[in-house]
Amino acid sequence: HSLRNIDELCASIVRSHRETSQYRVEELQALRWKLFSREEIQAYQSKSVDEMWQHCAIRLTDAVQFVVEFAKHIPGFRMLSQNDQIALLKTGSMEVVLVRMSRFFNTENNTVFFDGKFAGTEVFKSLACGDLIAAVFDFAHGMCALKLTEQQIALFSALVLINADRPCLEDRSKVQRVQRSVESGLTHILHRDNQESLMHKLYQRMAVLRSLCSLHMEKLRWFSQRYPLTAHSLFPPLYKELFASE
């Protein structure tokens, strides 16, 4: 790649990241002390397991829509076959949502932006998924510790998505080519910021993301067996298509 190409690649990924974020970091910084009241927390905690699951599935699906838009503007993603695009989104969209979520995490009071305010883990109690929520919060903490810039997060998100090791890809070598160009974009940005040491930390974060998302799928399988009606008829179609293993 000539430098010009890499610069253009980074610029288009950063632009797409910015245009497909429902909220800007500055906006939410201003909101980070807007916490749920005791009554509001009570209301979440008095929801039944399936009500809270449905509520979260809807919120997650809203967030995933933005990630699907982001993916479509990554140079090379649209060159891939429809099936490969779906395969990458099936395993990568939740991971990118969690990367993006960590920008809206307040490490001082261990809260994350959810439903318009900042929520602690106690808000999610009725999900009966304490280990998954704790892992999501830990991941967000770990991401905040890296103090990534929005540009670094944009390139990292693209790399999380364009992963040639994902299962059931038709044209793995084509995905590899796109992945390598995104990798060169991320290395270029980290070199420019004089932070090459971040690269291996980011690969470690990707490993944590993979375990987080398999825990999410495991919980979803458990939930779908326990509450088949909710899972099959009350979850958003996109959530079922992307995360339900069928």
Ligand SMILES: CCS(=O)(=O)c1ccc(CC(=O)Nc2ccc(-c3ccc(CC(C)C)c(C#N)c3)c(C(F)(F)F)c2)cc1
């Ligand atoms: C991605 C587009 S964006 O503009 O950056 C954007 C756009 C909107 C938001 C706010 C937002 O949606 N936060 C939110 C949503 C769901 C959840 C959540 C709820 C439950 C579960 C467990 C499971 C059993 C379904 C999981 C998991 N795994 C995740 C969370 C948080 F993780 F904190 F619990 C926060 C954040 C960024």
